[in-house]
Amino acid sequence: NAGVMQNPRHLVRRRGQEARLRCSPMKGHSHVYWYRQLPEEGLKFMVYLQKENIIDESGMPKERFSAEFPKEGPSILRIQQVVRGDSAAYFCASSPFEGTEAFFGQGTRLTVV
């Protein structure tokens, strides 16, 4: 049973471009969380999704950021018109049920140049 798969592991974008980060949850998991981590800091909650539904997006900036978890395929975190301040590690986690243990992927390290 493969773990949570995130790709790409590293992503470099120029200011103003779009970044698309993918997360395939563990098999049988229908709950996905996205977190952002700056160097030497903790994990900041961004958004919590179940299949086809956004449950809690209270940690996600209102502009330029969006997330989806379609019926088929991976969850996508999309950042439009990236700025230098978007540079960070973005982690995805999945769980089988709400409020239970969540398992993390290896993360995507976004660098905006």
Place this chain on the structure above:
Amino acid sequence: GQQLNQSPQSMFIQEGEDVSMNCTSSSIFNTWLWYKQDPGEGPVLLIALYKAGELTSNGRLTAQFGITRKDSFLNISASIPSDVGIYFCAGTPRGAQKLVFGQGTRLTINP
């Protein structure tokens, strides 16, 4: 109210010593989880706790879900070099569905 305060922020210990860290909140949590993160990697789940008062062990690691449901601790016994890393507590606040994290405890071990 849903913030987690994790302490200490960092620890410098000798190999073989025991370690203790904790997380507290002003609000009630339904779930407590403890993770370890190595540089450049994603957090790895160590222990999950679901009931108030629950005490769970995983090898040299022991964690407890506080009886008030507002705190949890993690103990590591007889530390070894591979225990070095950042430890995070996490939990699901009552009435919410998201998983929130503490600020982390950075563990350094002197050989």
